[in-house]
Amino acid sequence: MIEICVPGDKSIAHRFLILAALAEGDSVLTGMPASLDVRSTTACLRALGGAVEDGGAGRMAIKGSTGWRSPTSGLDCGNSGTTARLLTGLVAGLGVDAELRGDESLSRRPMDRVVYPLQAMGAQIRYTDRRDHLPLRIEGRASGGLRALRYRPRISSAQVRAALLLAGLTSRTDVEILDRFRPRDHTERILRSQGAPIISEPEGAGERIRFPASSWSGGLKPLAAAVPGDVSSAAFLIVAALLSGTDLTLRGVGLNPTRGGFLHVLSEMGVEVRTVLTGVQAGEPVGDISVIASTMHPFSIEEALVPRLVDEIPALAVLASRIPGVSVVRGAGDLRMKESDRLAFLASNLRTLGVRCEELTDGLRVHGAHAPVTGVVRTGGDHRIAMAFGALGAAPGCQVTVDDPQCADVSFPGYWEALKQVTTGEDSR
Ligand code: S3P
Numbered sequence: 001m002i003e004i005c006v007p008g009d010k011s012i013a014h015r016f017l018i019l020a021a022l023a024e025g026d027s028v029l030t031g032m033p034a035s036l037d038v039r040s041t042t043a044c045l046r047a048l049g050g051a052v053e054d055g056g057a058g059r060m061a062i063k064g065s066t067g068w069r070s071p072t073s074g075l076d077c078g079n080s081g082t083t084a085r086l087l088t089g090l091v092a093g094l095g096v097d098a099e100l101r102g103d104e105s106l107s108r109r110p111m112d113r114v115v116y117p118l119q120a121m122g123a124q125i126r127y128t129d130r131r132d133h134l135p136l137r138i139e140g141r142a143s144g145g146l147r148a149l150r151y152r153p154r155i156s157s158a159q160v161r162a163a164l165l166l167a168g169l170t171s172r173t174d175v176e177i178l179d180r181f182r183p184r185d186h187t188e189r190i191l192r193s194q195g196a197p198i199i200s201e202p203e204g205a206g207e208r209i210r211f212p213a214s215s216w217s218g219g220l221k222p223l224a225a226a227v228p229g230d231v232s233s234a235a236f237l238i239v240a241a242l243l244s245g246t247d248l249t250l251r252g253v254g255l256n257p258t259r260g261g262f263l264h265v266l267s268e269m270g271v272e273v274r275t276v277l278t279g280v281q282a283g284e285p286v287g288d289i290s291v292i293a294s295t296m297h298p299f300s301i302e303e304a305l306v307p308r309l310v311d312e313i314p315a316l317a318v319l320a321s322r323i324p325g326v327s328v329v330r331g332a333g334d335l336r337m338k339e340s341d342r343l344a345f346l347a348s349n350l351r352t353l354g355v356r357c358e359e360l361t362d363g364l365r366v367h368g369a370h371a372p373v374t375g376v377v378r379t380g381g382d383h384r385i386a387m388a389f390g391a392l393g394a395a396p397g398c399q400v401t402v403d404d405p406q407c408a409d410v411s412f413p414g415y416w417e418a419l420k421q422v423t424t425g426e427d428s429r
Helices: 010-021 036-047 081-094 112-120 158-171 186-193 231-243 261-269 303-308 310-320 333-337 342-352 383-393 405-410 415-424
Strands: 002-004 026-030 051-056 059-063 097-101 125-127 136-139 149-151 175-179 199-203 206-211 224-226 248-254 272-281 284-292 325-329 356-360 363-368 374-377 399-402
Touching (some): 002 415, 010 036, 010 059, 010 158, 036 051, 036 081, 036 405, 081 112, 081 136, 081 158, 112 125, 112 149, 112 158, 158 175, 158 186, 158 206, 231 261, 231 310, 231 383, 231 415, 261 272, 261 303, 310 342, 333 342, 342 356, 342 363, 405 415
Parallel strands (some): 026 224, 149 175, 374 399
Antiparallel strands (some): 051 059, 097 136, 125 136, 175 206, 199 206, 248 284, 325 363, 356 363
């Protein structure tokens, strides 16, 4: 049994930073990942006046509510969709002026999903170049107070929810959101752990959440928390272990049920998955995950499950390519709007490697086989495409060259060394 830790969860780290900066008092965060995306959030918060001090080795000290200001230059969100969308909500609610921009890939991703409901709240936001895309400018000082919002998003997105909750929190405006499916609930959990009244009720397959911020006169308590390991990063190592017949234990990983779709699918495939809860950090369950390599069956993923494993589909697609039979993913059209068009990149790369794979408008059909795969894959600069094909290439009998291995640093610096450790048992770090 190989044992390994993965970097801190990116989704949680972004939220810890932002909510610590909004708290009344000083917060200390540990286990912060060195991921480039999280660095983008840190830099943007500093530009807005947030006092975030990097103590090294994943420790950050944050002085809460230091006074927000309009940054003198644009906020660079880099490659990070979570930074861009959450900060749009934050800035709109804070009532400061800022321009948000991102790298080429981020500038291709849709922003209307947060801009539209924020505009409905009265936020003054305009695109400086192309509708629905960064860069965008928020005239917070011109917005005045925001209006209460009741909203049914077209797609269920945790980033949209978080952006609206942040706008509600900072402008003390009521927000109610009804999602068709329940997205990851990190923002709600952390806010509740800080004392904010967030009410959630199941509704059909989805959820209604309410934040009566206008009648809440409290302040957010500071955070003293360690970021749980990232289950989305763990997924690539788990796939590599299963493909090479290695039993693997990951220590200190986030076990939030709204991120549990990947482990659920593995169990359905016949993998023995054991989880042990070891603690809770700011409302987030943490524990150990063990997977025991076993004979696996193909899987079928439907729309309702997608929000619980949206970032793990690249890992599952490469796993499917080695399991005889047909695995199917449906209801995942939003994967075309990620750091790359993930459905297109997965399908074309699998085909390049000799795997039969059909690209559907909202998913994939992968015809798995034991035949070895060989070839060069293109990542389009997308960290999860790089890591997925890295895991496949590490399987016995497979030889895959990833054109841009470095892009894994966006979420998992040290991935290639960790992969080697999992598949060969050698610790090259
Ligand atoms: C994230 C939510 C998901 C996910 C992304 C991180 C977050 O996106 O794909 O990597 O931190 O809220 P959507 O909210 O668009 O589903």
